[in-house]
Amino acid sequence: MVKFSEDPVSITFAALADPTRRDMLHRLAGGQRSVSELAAPFDMSLPAVMKHLRVLERAGLLTHEKSGRVRRCQLNAAPMRGAAEWIARYQRFWSDQLDALAAFFETPPAPNRKKRPQKRARQKRRHIKQGAKQ
Secondary structure (H helix, E strand, C coil): CCCCCCCHHHHHHHHHCCHHHHHHHHHHCCCCEEHHHHHCCCCCCHHHHHHHHHHHHHCCCEEEEEECCEEEEEECCHHHHHHHHHHHHHHHHHHHHHHHHHHHHHCCCCCCCCCCCCHHHHHHHHHHHHHHHC
């Protein structure tokens, strides 16, 4: 059975996981929108749009107010701060890892030494030389 986390960062990431919801948030970044304005570009039913909005509202990414029959939605970006901080910790980790990799490739290689032939190759040459003497 799947357990749903109540951790705010997990809820935020779950809400941001869907491209439709991310697009809705992008539209809300420009200002308030009605539900029908948010639903217009998507080929889905109004109940499906409402489900997406409920997920965003549960994550705290969206607030709404009802004025008559029109429900207007507004972006609340504050919960994204926790997600951004979580990502920033791993960004530092990957930055350090990539810096170490870059340093490895920027270090000049050691001078080439003449490699000694492997034992099997020496035996083969010895065998050929002995055959030529006979």
